[in-house]
Amino acid sequence: MNIHPKLRLGLTAVTLVVAALALLVSGLSTIESNEWWIRIWDFPRLQILTVIVVAAIALGLLQGRRFSWIIAPLLVAGGWQFYRIMPYTMLQSPEVALADASLPDETCFSFVSLNVLQYNRDYGRTSRLLKREDPDIVLLLETDAAWQTALEPVLSRYPSRLDRPLDNTYGLLFATRLPMASGTIEDIAEPDTPSIMAQLATKHPFVLMGLHPRPPHPGQDTEERDAEILIAARRAARLDMPVIAIGDFNDVAWSNTSQTFKRIGGYLDPRIGRGTFATFPADLPWLAWPLDHVFMTEEFTLRDIRVLEDVGSDHRPVSARICLTPRAGAWRNDRPDTVTAEDRETAAEVMEEYREDQAEEARGED
Structure with missing residues (x-):
């Protein structure tokens, strides 16, 4: 030159x-x-x-x-x-198959998952998006009482709700029009950091988990986040029915923790072979990475998955249409990756570090 x-x-x-x-x-x-x-x-x-x-x-x-x-x-x-x-990337073949176009509607459902950004007060953009998409399941994170009040006209249309608004950026609102046999809100790993578990049904019953663990940042290492993710994976593995996990994991899909979660929970990832579906930060798509996830067990097939437009949050919404087809899914999808001895060792180490961290915090409070 x-x-x-x-x-x-x-x-x-x-x-x-x-x-x-x-x-x-x-x-x-x-x-x-x-x-x-x-x-x-x-x-x-x-x-x-x-x-x-x-x-x-x-x-x-x-x-x-x-x-x-x-x-x-x-x-x-x-x-x-x-x-x-x-x-x-497109260099990998998808591990979740596309659903048969002829499937009846009662086997399929849609969801929207969004971290609204608690301090975002442009409620109208989220409300309009939910009205337009009209999903069967809605999971909204970082929702405080003001968000609950603002979105009540939309969410009141859903017969089943699990709400826990908080002002610490970890509140959640969950709504579904699918029949809900049971539903719980629980702090899995940290106080005032709720997740949800709901047993829902299309033609077949399934469990939906919604997670929002705390992210790593100065002064906050990853013991609690990793523990919450892996506890949820172990619970999924013990369930004798199909499972979907969605939410803002504050972790990228390709991390060791997310991959261990995927194997222990017996999950497949519909983004594999299709793209990163990056959601954060919303206003810098060239810099964005995938923090908002959807994992599913092998009984599900996919109609579509999308990252929707910026609605004023620092995250973009994730939308998907999914079909619960146990026989077709098990036949057409890839088999979930086998849990390795290293996965079990990693999970045990994470839980040990988490327990030690919790014990240290308890001693500090005393």
Whole structure:
């Protein structure tokens, strides 16, 4: 490239710094730890991969083979990042089959799941979206009393409800027009951090879990989040009926925790082979990653899954139409991944760390 030597030197220096940082955070993301400053690098793998590719190309153009000593590890790190996200590209075959178009309506249902952002007061956009989509199931997270009041005209149309509005950004509102045999709201791992479990029915009964554990951030490591996710997985594995899990997991689909949850719970992921379906942050789709999830056991097939428009939250809504077809699903879908000894060991370690953390907090309160 015909570039002034001083400009070339400056561009090379900047690119080397960026490349070194990309290698550092890629290395951190391979460490098994619940420290927040390590676990956050699970999230932006696609963005890190983009930085790695751009840095490697730039160094090649600026310096040719002189910088092969760093281009080679960049390619290794890029391969690792791509390996983690590849299942959520078109290069992988879907593991959840599309539903037969001739299925009767009574075997299928729709849902919308949305973290509304408690401090978002543009209630009208969410209300209009729910009226337009008219889902059979609604799960709204970060809902306080003001959100409950504002959306009551829409949610009152649903005969079954599970509501726990809170002002700590972990409230929830759940509504369904499907017959609900039972439903509970429970703090699985942390106080005032509720989840729901409801037994619903189309032609066949199934269980729906709605989760919203707390995210990793400065001062908040991942013991509680991981414990809630894995406790929910163990419960799903013990249920003798189909299960769907939805909600804002505050974790990306390709993380070790989410993948362990998937295997222990016997789940399939309808996004595999179809895309990341990134939802956060809502106003920066090029930077977004998938925090809002839908996992299902093998008895379900998929009509469609979509990420809907920005409604003023920092998350975008997830919408899906799903059919409960036990025989067809078990025949046409991939088999769930086998639970490994490493999965059991990981779950045991997570629960041990969670119990130790809870004991330490109890001692601190005393």
